Amino acid sequence: MKPKKIVLAYSGGLDTSVILKWLIEKYQCPVVAFCADVGQEEDWEEVRRKGLACGAEEVIIRDLKEEFVAEFIFTALKANAVYEGWYLMGTSLARPLIAREQVKVAREVGADAVAHGATGKGNDQVRFELTYAALAPDLKVIAPWREWAFEGREDLIQFAEAHGIPVPVTKEKPYSIDANLFHISYEGGILEDPWAEPPEDMFQMTVSPEKAPDEPEYVEIEFERGAPVAVNGERLSPAALLQKLNEMGGRHGVGRVDMVENRFVGLKSRGIYETPGGTILQVAHRALEHLTLDREVMHLRDSLVPKFSELIYYGFWFSPEMEALRAFIEETQKNVTGMVRVKLYKGNVIVAGRKSPVSLYRQDLASFDEAGGYNQKDAEGFIRLQALRLKLQRREGI
Structure with a gap:
């Protein structure tokens, strides 16, 4: 079914400017350009001007920096979330927020479709579309990179030049x-x-x-x-x-x-x-x-960090399993x-x-120089019980 109005996640760059014009031509309906300010350095008035020049019905810019840090980055921090040991997931954390706000804008302007500029090879298409599915399954999703015939940057430049879309004359970055x-x-x-x-x-x-x-x-x-x-x-x-x-x-x-x-x-x-x-x-x-x-709370939380990180990276921020994990993590942080x-x-x-005023560390207990409230002889029975199953295996020749 042909959409009546589309909200596009818009950055003002070549790709989304071409997408904006392409959506208007293909679907013959109004397109609202939505821009999310998550701390990237942009001339937002220039982005607004360019969006309107490319045919957007309106350009809506939302400052989401505080939400981005408080709700998404700090939540990941509380979990010590790292993907595959190194990546702190700056892109992964931003996408569900941008998509959530895009859905809000779609509701506000009466749109029945949303679009994004993510390619068919990357993770972002999944992150955007899983968020749409979780928050607004009724909205039609348009992913131009999976629909049009353009194959690369040269095709986009030719389209832009043919449609009067400004193409940056600066040297293309090699990444x-x-x-x-x-x-x-x-x-x-x-x-x-x-x-x-x-x-x-x-x-x-x-x-x-x-x-x-x-x-x-x-x-x-x-x-x-x-x-x-x-x-x-x-x-x-x-x-x-x-x-x-x-x-x-x-x-x-x-x-x-x-x-x-x-x-x-x-x-x-x-x-x-x-x-x-x-x-x-x-x-x-x-x-x-x-x-x-607490040791056991920390170890249990740490055992869940790979899964929590994977859910962020894969785009499942608004899934039921993620909601349950976030609740557990908040409890660990009290x-x-x-x-x-x-x-x-x-x-x-x-x-x-x-x-910390609530530290569990006790110097008198940990110290090698103070007796404190720790009876070292208690360790003898503790070790004997821990060793019991090891002795039984050796004795039985297992």
């Missing part, structure tokens, strides 16, 4: 970039060779660790119930706090990752990431948990309150101290 307040990712082009070292002039958020200051910088981060609330004694909003740590970490070359990851669609892809503030927060958060989190001091130096984040 693709996705940026938001949490990270910048780089992939494709010259980076597709996993043996090739990325060019130093590529990085935008961080200096090279070799060129970082020779003096370390100390940072104190305060947490309440697992979420960071202050840096060096200054209470900040979630977005402002992350921005401050991005600047600090960037000065010291913190947060660079170069990995080959497994995409949900089955391909392997080389990605390079800069996540300075997020890297600082993850190290500090884990250090505070070591002080405040006593993760206190202060962590870290040292930033030459690409490293080094824990230099931690304290």
Whole structure:
């Protein structure tokens, strides 16, 4: 069925500008261009002007930075979520938020269809469309890269020139970039060779660790119930706090990752990431948990981290299993309150101290120099019971 009105997730770049014009021509209906500000540096008035010039009925821009950090990034932080050991998932966390807001805009303007510019090879198409399915299954989904005959950038440029869409005259970057307040990712082009070292002039958020200051910088981060609330004694909003740590970490070359990851669609892809503030927060958060989190609760939560991370990466933020996991993770964080001091130096984040009013650490019990309330003789029976099954196996020749 032909849609009556479409809301397009629009960035103002070549791809989504061509998609905007293509949707209007193909479906002969109004298209609303929706832009999500999740911390990428854009001239939003220029984006609005370009969208209207390409035929959008209207251009709607929403500032989602605080929601992005508070609801999505900090939730992942509380879980210590990392995909395949390295990736802090800056893109993965942004997509469900953008798609959720796109659905809201569709309801507000009376649209019956949504569209995105993700390609048929990547993860983003899945993240967008699983969110649409979970929140608005009645909306028609249009994915132009899976429908049209265009095969690459040259085809898009020809279409743009034929339709009066401005094409950037700047030299094409030899890789693709996705940026938001949490990270910048780089992939494709010259980076597709996993043996090739990325060019130093590529990085935008961080200096090279070799060129970082020779003096370390100390940072104190305060947490309440697992979420960071202050840096060096200054209470900040979630977005402002992350921005401050991005600047600090960037000065010291913190947060660079170069990995080959497994995409949900089955391909392997080389990605390079800069996540300075997020890297600082993850190290500090884990250090505070070591002080405040019960051993068995921590181990149980840690056993679920790979699954939780996978659900984020695959796009299942709004799934019932994710809702259950988030509730459990929030429960684990109720006593993760206190202060962590870290040292930033030459690409490293080094824990230099931690304290908490609800610490489970007891110096008198842990000390080798104090008797405290621990009777060392109790360990004899504990070890004997632990060893019982091992002795039985040896005795029976199993």
